Amino acid sequence: MDKKPCNSSQDAEVRKGPWTMEEDMILVNYIANHGEGVWNTLAKSAGLKRTGKSCRLRWLNYLRPDVRRGNITPEEELLIVELHAKWGNSRWSKIAKHLPGRTDNEIKNYWRTRIQKHIKQAENLYGQSSSSVVMNDQTGSSISQVSAIGRMDVDPLETYSAPSFQTNMDQAIPAPHLPAPESINDNYYWSMEDIWSMQLFGGD
DNA sequence: AACATCCGCAACCGCTATGCG
DNA sequence: TCGCATAGCGGTTGCGGATGT
Known part of the structure; x- marks a missing residue:
């Protein structure tokens, strides 16, 4: 392609x-x-x-x-989840503005490849509730829900561990x-x- | 060791919004 | 006001590495 x-x-x-x-x-x-x-x-x-x-x-x-590339921190991750819960898809650029150095494309990819995957897994394990809660929550209280999502076998912050490549500008990146x-x-x-x-x- | 499958991510596509003559 | 050009955004694709069998 x-x-x-x-x-x-x-x-x-x-x-x-x-x-x-x-x-x-x-x-x-x-x-x-x-x-x-x-x-x-x-x-x-x-x-x-x-x-x-x-x-x-x-x-x-x-x-x-x-x-900034790669190594999305747990704090950033939680922020992404919170803001996504607030605004949903179609607001990646808005979410990106709250994460200095992060691009909408990166956040979008991160969401789709990591977080969404775990929501789907949670759906399979617990039915539709967990994803709908996260997606519809307007109160910004999604952090606890993230834990619920990630509960299936590992800690959520472990589950969403950062990409393997280096992020710093002074390090070689592929x-x-x-x-x-x-x-x-x-x-x-x-x-x-x-x-x-x-x-x-x-x-x- | 070889093959198959999965996963992450860069980049493109199509659409909408905005600016300008 | 209209039409065109450009910017910006979200969704999608598919390559290539990682992992599993």
Whole structure:
């Protein structure tokens, strides 16, 4: 699908799929020097064969210097559950605003892959009640309900343990869908610090 | 060791909202 | 006021690693 590298002749027009380090650097460089602007124009001016939409998404979800990745803390998790109970789906960006450095995409993914899974498990074990309670609660008292959800076999905070990859900007993080470390390709293993330091030196 | 299945996440798609001429 | 362009959002997809058999 969208993640396949595009090699056909058409792909010379608009690239899709995973971003390369080179593209990241171009984007970071350009924004560092010119700031964010009209994304379509930015994409063209920077010489990226990407849509403005794609550039914007990459910047917001991955390249922004203030973006924090992975290792969602129990506090953040509880906040997500609370705010989701308040506002429900369709308010990911609103929820993200309460979690500095977190993106709506990350929170959405986290919810769908971790929390929702456990709600479903709870439904199977306890019937419909637990999920409906969490989803409908308007009082912000969902913390206790989280415990109820996670009760099936482990502590909820254990159950929702953070992703395995590192979050800090100063630590190497794998690029999306990168090969295993032992088969690392030069283009696919870099840290955000690398990109930012490179742009500092290489900025025009 | 090989294969199958599951899981997490980056990225795209489609739709709606907003701004501007 | 209307129409177009762009931004922004939520939902969905599918790759690739992890885990299980």
